[in-house]
Amino acid sequence: MDKDWRQQIIPLLPPPLQKAVAALKPPIISRLEEMRLRAGRPLILETDAGENFLGLKGLVTEPFQAYLVTAEDLHHILLQMTEFSLYARDEELKRGYLALPGGHRAGFTGRVVLERGEVKLLRDFNSINIRIAREVKGAALGLLPHVYCATKKRVRHTLLVSPPQAGKTTMLRDLARLLSDGDPQSGRPGFKVAIVDERSEIAGCYQGKPQLDVGMRTDVLDGCPKAEGMMMLVRSMSPQVVVTDELGRPEDVRAVEEVVNTGASVLTTAHAYDVQELIRRPSLAYLLKNGLFQRVIMLSRRRGPGTIEKIYNGAELSQWLQTEERNVG
Amino acid sequence: MLAKCVGALCILSASLWWSNLQIAKLKARVRQLEAFRLGLRLLAAEVGYTATPLPRALKQVAKQLGVESVSAFFQAVCRNLQEEKFSDATGAWLAAIEAKREHLQLTANDWMILSRAAAGLGGLGRDDQLKQLAAAETQLAAQAAEAAAAFAGSEKMWRYLGILSGLAVVILLL
Numbered sequence: 071m072d073k074d075w076r077q078q079i080i081p082l083l084p085p086p087l088q089k090a091v092a093a094l095k096p097p098i099i100s101r102l103e104e105m106r107l108r109a110g111r112p113l114i115l116e117t118d119a120g121e122n123f124l125g126l127k128g129l130v131t132e133p134f135q136a137y138l139v140t141a142e143d144l145h146h147i148l149l150q151m152t153e154f155s156l157y158a159r160d161e162e163l164k165r166g167y168l169a170l171p172g173g174h175r176a177g178f179t180g181r182v183v184l185e186r187g188e189v190k191l192l193r194d195f196n197s198i199n200i201r202i203a204r205e206v207k208g209a210a211l212g213l214l215p216h217v218y219c220a221t222k223k224r225v226r227h228t229l230l231v232s233p234p235q236a237g238k239t240t241m242l243r244d245l246a247r248l249l250s251d252g253d254p255q256s257g258r259p260g261f262k263v264a265i266v267d268e269r270s271e272i273a274g275c276y277q278g279k280p281q282l283d284v285g286m287r288t289d290v291l292d293g294c295p296k297a298e299g300m301m302m303l304v305r306s307m308s309p310q311v312v313v314t315d316e317l318g319r320p321e322d323v324r325a326v327e328e329v330v331n332t333g334a335s336v337l338t339t340a341h342a343y344d345v346q347e348l349i350r351r352p353s354l355a356y357l358l359k360n361g362l363f364q365r366v367i368m369l370s371r372r373r374g375p376g377t378i379e380k381i382y383n384g385a386e387l388s389q390w391l392q393t394e395e396r397n398v399g
Numbered sequence: 400m401l402a403k404c405v406g407a408l409c410i411l412s413a414s415l416w417w418s419n420l421q422i423a424k425l426k427a428r429v430r431q432l433e434a435f436r437l438g439l440r441l442l443a444a445e446v447g448y449t450a451t452p453l454p455r456a457l458k459q460v461a462k463q464l465g466v467e468s469v470s471a472f473f474q475a476v477c478r479n480l481q482e483e484k485f486s487d488a489t490g491a492w493l494a495a496i497e498a499k500r501e502h503l504q505l506t507a508n509d510w511m512i513l514s515r516a517a518a519g520l521g522g523l524g525r526d527d528q529l530k531q532l533a534a535a536e537t538q539l540a541a542q543a544a545e546a547a548a549a550f551a552g553s554e555k556m557w558r559y560l561g562i563l564s565g566l567a568v569v570i571l572l573l
Contacts, residue, residue: 145486145487146486149486149487149488149521149522152452152521153452153453153454153455153480154452154453154454154480154487154488154491154520154521154522155446155450155451155452155453155456155488155521156521156522156523156524156528157446157450157521157523157524157525157527157528157529158446158450158451158452158453159450160450160524160525163524190524191524
């Protein structure tokens, strides 16, 4: 996988940067998470250990020694990523990202052009963030006993919660894979899993094909808004488990309730540092108070991405929240 | 006497050949302009309906064109992009124009319109890209209509010119 990301990302870079990135040494190759290219500013490589500045001859210690990214570099990268065809990736660019081969993603910032109050397109790009996809098979093995109920042979409705970049999506992806593939030796069946991958982060689809392993019984709806996607999947793919990332909007919550009513299980995530922050969001608070989620799992980066901090029983959490609400009232 | 007859026949054949060549060039220009129009429409369909990336779209267009010289142009643009010699599609398109100019019967005006078709190629959003291709196709349509009219008006003229100029040379030499 480490060698793969270089084969996929390096051809997209301008020639001077290709050499510099190709010459990176092993520790940083396997730990690289993001490549930050900002016009007129130093090139920064982000790893799980922190940031590094990259010069044309290799890593440097001071920002002023690093390669200064130019607007032409950004333009070159954009054209390479879109195969000289911005029109072909209109919708993604409007949302500020591009899916890349290998499941990687590039995020963009620039000038937004609005039409009737909606984003029509993004132009005059001023930065690109290339996020390296890290597929960690087995990352979610520790979560499996809490998500899968062996006695009822069912998947529990589960919410994974963490701050940004703490491994929620990596865990979610691995859970989807584990549940989809099953394990005949232990008697765990394979489930029909359906993923609504609104931002192509879970399955990393490129040209419609999942670039990351999400399991053999998994169907992926790529680039579709969550609420519509969940409805489409339950109507057409008869899923036993519906997976989606970053729940939050009221329409997403209504869709989750509909999915649960069909008998399918829901696996999803939300951003928050703790339960208190979580319940400040009305739509999530509604779901938690009604006990929709049977498990709420708090993750962090404390001992590396995907560190399990706490696992809540959904029913107990619901009772606690209702008690708290009565006490406050 | 025999030599004079043979010589006269050679002169007449040469002048007829030359006049037919002019007619063929005029006819070829019409066919090539129509083929470029079709090519731009096919490219617009690839862009508008399937959002096919440019290299593949150009290859598809080249496959569907019946005029080999124009098909070769689209293939050349595709090759220029794939060999990564150019930083954008505009450069690849203009380089193909330079490479294929001698193989086609287009006028300077025709080439100017085709060069303008390259502006922003691949660098625009879908709507703007389609508008730009449609504008180029409309301009080429005008050129094609002018070329067809010129051909229709000139064909007979060139045929008579071929025969009469050949006869005039024969008579002068006799």
